[in-house]
Amino acid sequence: MSLAHQPSIWDVADEAALTPLAGRISRHQLTRGAWVDHLPGWIEGSGSVLDVLLGDIGWREDRRQMYDRDVAVPRLLRWYGGDEVLPHPVLTEARTALDDHYRPELGEPFVTAGMCLYRDGRDSVAWHGDRIGRSRTEDTMVAIVSFGSPRPLLLRPVGGGDSQRFNLGHGDLVVMGGSCQRTWEHCIPKTTRTVGPRVSVQFRPRGVA
Ligand SMILES: O=C(O)CCC(=O)C(=O)O
Numbered sequence: 001m002s003l004a005h006q007p008s009i010w011d012v013a014d015e016a017a018l019t020p021l022a023g024r025i026s027r028h029q030l031t032r033g034a035w036v037d038h039l040p041g042w043i044e045g046s047g048s049v050l051d052v053l054l055g056d057i058g059w060r061e062d063r064r065q066m067y068d069r070d071v072a073v074p075r076l077l078r079w080y081g082g083d084e085v086l087p088h089p090v091l092t093e094a095r096t097a098l099d100d101h102y103r104p105e106l107g108e109p110f111v112t113a114g115m116c117l118y119r120d121g122r123d124s125v126a127w128h129g130d131r132i133g134r135s136r137t138e139d140t141m142v143a144i145v146s147f148g149s150p151r152p153l154l155l156r157p158v159g160g161g162d163s164q165r166f167n168l169g170h171g172d173l174v175v176m177g178g179s180c181q182r183t184w185e186h187c188i189p190k191t192t193r194t195v196g197p198r199v200s201v202q203f204r205p206r207g208v209a
């Protein structure tokens with residue numbers, strides 16, 4: 001599975017570089033102890049990162065049982081445990097920068113990197129909370145860096161209420177924190193608009209998925 005040779009509107013020759021987090025990332029307080037931090041354009045010159053991520057890094061299709069049918073999950077997945085080298089050095093730098101910034105509040109490091117590839121507007125993730133493991137019962141953080149075509153991340157309180165929308169563009173950072181995984185749900189909706197591929201990289205502490 002390789003999308004690497006699709007024409008890219010991002011310059012792959014640019015050097016990818018992190019920009020500072022402190023004083024620039026803005027916190028959106030949600031209800032019930034949940035919050036979202038957002039910094040558009042955190043990583044500059046990420047064309048080379050997208051190029052690597054759209055290559056053969058071991059993307060696989062997951063399948064789910066839905067009633068009596070076995071259906072493909074509408075996105076490709078690649079999961080990096082903490083001891084696996086990430087496919088682009090700026091991703092390792094990003095995890096370190098997230099640790100430096102959030103460690104006092106989080107109390108532990110970000111360890112794993114779950115990646116999703118949305119090939120086009122038909123790929124999506126349905127409403128859910130990341131509630132496997134400790135995030136089912138404890139506050140935690142999930143930090144997402146987005147590459148490629150912008151897609152909206154929607155959030156809504158569990159049980160109903162107004163939803164919030166964060167547009168996730170190339171190089172943008174969003175961090176879901178506090179009780180967000182338990183008390184809110186999030187999704188990336190399908191779109192009929194023509195959109196190119198998007199890769200989401202989600203950093204999580206150990207034992208959170
Ligand atoms: O694509 C995204 O940024 C979100 C992915 C997500 O929510 C998940 O994999 O749990």
Ligand SMILES: [Fe+2]
Nearest residue numbers: 128129130186
């Ligand atoms: Fe999620």
